[in-house]
Amino acid sequence: MRSDATHRISESARLLSGELHPRTSSRLERDRVDGMPPHSVEVGHSSRDPANRGVATPATHYRLTAMSCSRGALVPRPNPTYAVHFTHVSHLESIVAQGLLADSHAQGAGLKVEVGNTGIKDQRRRREVPVAPRGVVADYVPFYFAPRSPMMFAIECGNVPTYTAGCDELVYLVSTVDLLCALGQPVTFTDRNAALNVARYSTAPEDLDDLVDWPLMKAAYWRNTSDDPERRERRMAECLVHRRVPWAAFTGVVARKQTCAAVAHATLDSLGASIPVSVRPNWYF
Numbered sequence: 001m002r003s004d005a006t007h008r009i010s011e012s013a014r015l016l017s018g019e020l021h022p023r024t025s026s027r028l029e030r031d032r033v034d035g036m037p038p039h040s041v042e043v044g045h046s047s048r049d050p051a052n053r054g055v056a057t058p059a060t061h062y063r064l065t066a067m068s069c070s071r072g073a074l075v076p077r078p079n080p081t082y083a084v085h086f087t088h089v090s091h092l093e094s095i096v097a098q099g100l101l102a103d104s105h106a107q108g109a110g111l112k113v114e115v116g117n118t119g120i121k122d123q124r125r126r127r128e129v130p131v132a133p134r135g136v137v138a139d140y141v142p143f144y145f146a147p148r149s150p151m152m153f154a155i156e157c158g159n160v161p162t163y164t165a166g167c168d169e170l171v172y173l174v175s176t177v178d179l180l181c182a183l184g185q186p187v188t189f190t191d192r193n194a195a196l197n198v199a200r201y202s203t204a205p206e207d208l209d210d211l212v213d214w215p216l217m218k219a220a221y222w223r224n225t226s227d228d229p230e231r232r233e234r235r236m237a238e239c240l241v242h243r244r245v246p247w248a249a250f251t252g253v254v255a256r257k258q259t260c261a262a263v264a265h266a267t268l269d270s271l272g273a274s275i276p277v278s279v280r281p282n283w284y285f
């Protein structure tokens with residue numbers, strides 16, 4: 001009998017070769033996207049101040065019990081391990097054509113709507129990556145391991161001065177660590193925001209179990225506490241792919257509202273690049 005890992009690698013290879021590339025919204029395909037972190041269904045999206053709520057939800061209970069034991073050790077990373085990148089919906093056309101490009105390459109290419117904080121992005125253009133093939137953080141396409149990131153929260157709260165249009169036109173591109181590793185491009189992982197000097201880097205997927213705080217990825221709320229002043233930066237653990245991720249590596253698109261999902265769906269349809277598009281308000285704030 002094939003092991004899980006063998007099965008996932010062969011599924012990834014078939015997906016990348018186009019054999020399994022999803023073109024319709026079949027139940028199976030939707031479930032692949034639907035298998036994302038459970039906090040997204042456990043928690044509503046009504047709060048305007050989600051980072052600072054102390055309410056006990058099933059997710060926070062889970063976090064308190066699991067994290068107090070050990071990061072990663074008792075809560076294995078999810079299988080598959082999802083990786084998400086959010087971007088403006090207007091980028092879909094060029095992302096289908098050119099792939100999702102690292103900031104160093106996207107500038108001057110298809111990038112139309114800069115949603116990131118320009119100060120932080122400048123920092124990432126200077127921050128050297130300490131593992132092969134090195135370069136700077138901006139040379140890599142960034143993914144988070146969970147939706148509802150601190151970066152998206154900043155956008156939602158209007159704290160990115162150069163992009164104040166909110167999150168209604170932002171879509172998530174969904175992939176998995178296995179798919180990204182199967183691309184043959186260098187992939188590296190960090191235990192927190194990659195721009196920080198204290199970030200730990202690894203190129204070994206097997207290190208992910210301990211590198212990333214998996215209980216925190218399941219939690220809806222990630223504010224720092226006096227006991228744990230690094231929760232916010234650990235929630236920004238990253239999967240970084242060198243230079244470019246082709247469209248074939250994405251298994252789904254997620255939008256906050258039906259209107260944006262319809263735009264995404266129509267764009268992909270017109271390009272013959274359809275993959276399942278889901279509406280998931282609870283991936284947003």
Ligand SMILES: NC(=O)c1ccc[n+]([C@@H]2O[C@H](COP(=O)([O-])OP(=O)(O)OC[C@H]3O[C@@H](n4cnc5c(N)ncnc54)[C@H](O)[C@@H]3O)[C@@H](O)[C@H]2O)c1
Pocket residue numbers: 084085086087088091092094095096098099100101102103106107109110111112113114115116117120121124140141142143144151238
């Ligand atoms: N966006 C995310 O989901 C995400 C995930 C992890 C970390 N981060 C980090 O947060 C900060 C801001 O990130 P960012 O979202 O500006 O990403 P980024 O720094 O990688 O900037 C590149 C921008 O160009 C877009 N882009 C890439 N290829 C494109 C193409 N072919 N056509 C059109 N647009 C294209 C990207 O979606 C992104 O908006 C960065 O410091 C980033 O590394 C973001």
